[in-house]
Amino acid sequence: MWITRLKLKNWRNFKQIDIALWDRVYLIGPNASGKSNLLDVFRFLRDIAKTSGGGLQKAVKDRHGITKLRCLQARTDPEVAIEVALAESLDSAAPKWTYAIGFKSEGKGPQRLLLNYERVSHQGQIVLNRPDADDQADPARLTQTHLEQINANAGFRPIAEFFASVTYLHLVPQLLKYGDAIGGKRLDDDPFGQGFLERIARCTPRTRDARLKRIQTALQVAVPQFKELRFVKDEVNGHPHLEAFYEHWRPSAGWQREEQFSDGTLRLLALLWSLLDGDSLLLLEEPELSLNEALVEKIPLLLDRLQRQARHQRQILLSTHSEALLRNPGIDGRGILRLEPEKEGTRIVEPDEAEQRMMETGLSAAEVLLPKARPARLDQWALFK
Template identity: 35%
Template sequence: MHEFTYIEQATVNEDFKNFIGFLNEISYLHLIPQLVRDPKSFLKTSKGEDYYGRDFMERILAMNKHTRDAYRNRVERALRYALPNLEKLEFKPDEMGIPHFEATFKQWRGKGVKHQEKHFSDGTLRFIGLFWALQDGTKPILLEEPELSLHSAIIQRLADVIYKLQKKKSGRRQVIVTTHSHEILNNQGISAEEVLLITTEGEEGSKIISSASLPEVKAYLKTGNTIGDFVISRTAPKNIHQLTLYD
């Protein structure tokens, strides 16, 4: 039994250099709202990675102002559809130099009321983080369950939003999404070739297959069904129907 893979061994991984480079270029996002609201209450990882948004605000502050304003304007325009009372979304440091998002909302008194990110809902923070990440960079990005905390009407449009934002870039960026959400996958624009199923294989771990390789998928999609209808039932735990019998 080998203790290390060929990729891990510098003396024999010459043939895998391009693949290693590809893996190193992948960014990952699973923004945790509480980390954005109160980053100082959480310690950094030993390697300094920021997968969960602890340094999200600082990274935005460090950006070129022109680029930052362009990203913020797009996020603001998109956020107005999700939050109809939103007037303006600003990004600015306070008197201590600490960066903040500040949203102005319409109210019955006439003068807009302002809230900073510590008062934003989880869904609003995830929305901002998701739209920001999709604009920032050209290398592959992995989004873990981007549907979390979002309204179902937004979730249903995520696939189209991802496609539209990447279409604006020079060269198509690869976006990899992990999800259990039928609402994301219930989209006529998602082909069977774009969806990989991960299923358990007993004690042998997991098995990954392309949904396009399943013999019945073409006939199923020709009837007008979506790939979401097809794959979600096939990833459900085998005995999940017995959950309601648990005592």
């Protein structure tokens, strides 16, 4: 399933947006323009829909409450609204599903977070339209979405499952390497560190071995002297680990554990794993980090080739600052969304006709669009005079 359209109102730094999404979406823009906030919409829907520990209240609470979530520019309208359209294929004119919610603080008494509405349509037919008579009789029902309730979402279970299986990846190598030393609280389905190893551990041995084998082949090309990759469980405490074997090192050096991998190796490994893992929407935060430019340049082709295998067909949204990542003149300009911060919140701009025509001449997105994603007045930038 593909998300073909996204509408937001008062979501973080987006006051009002309505955008079309393709199978590959590249988000570009200056720092703090809202790239991660945009990816967070889909994590938010996942947090509502996931079967364990999900729900609207928790999803909002994890984001430090509605006052932090709501767009600062939303002065008179307190409602936050999200609407997505989903289709079976990107070519289909009409969406198969739409899901829309609006919610706000109660505005009195205990200031509960309440749904203003929740609507689902399937092939143009309304499947759910809240608040309904039950909600009016018992407003406490409006603290929960039907999306998060198994016994209420039967009529639109496919989209609940789709949202619940959205994958987000932003591996921070240091969290994985120094996980034990840092300690502290871990996030649910932690996308940043140790959770990554657990995700690998949860996989059935057969699938895991098959995936690691493919990743090993890829790493042998990308990482000099890299030879073998294997998954092990610590004999003493049972913790999952990845181990690698390198050529030309002292023979006695043996297998290296993930804490000895380079940052780039770890990030690349996590990227490759996440591409092979699952078939739902995949969100990637700056996949270029720590990677050699020549590798980064290959990412769009890697994603496209993956797409050709039915088993791994999935929509991918990624944020990037990388010139190398957008250098391939084959990148479809329709998939590039530029975030432009303005006084009234961030705007999302698709390539216009002139820009598309520039790319038709063989210019790459890096040449045509990336310069526009630079912060204005940077030529005057300096810390010291």
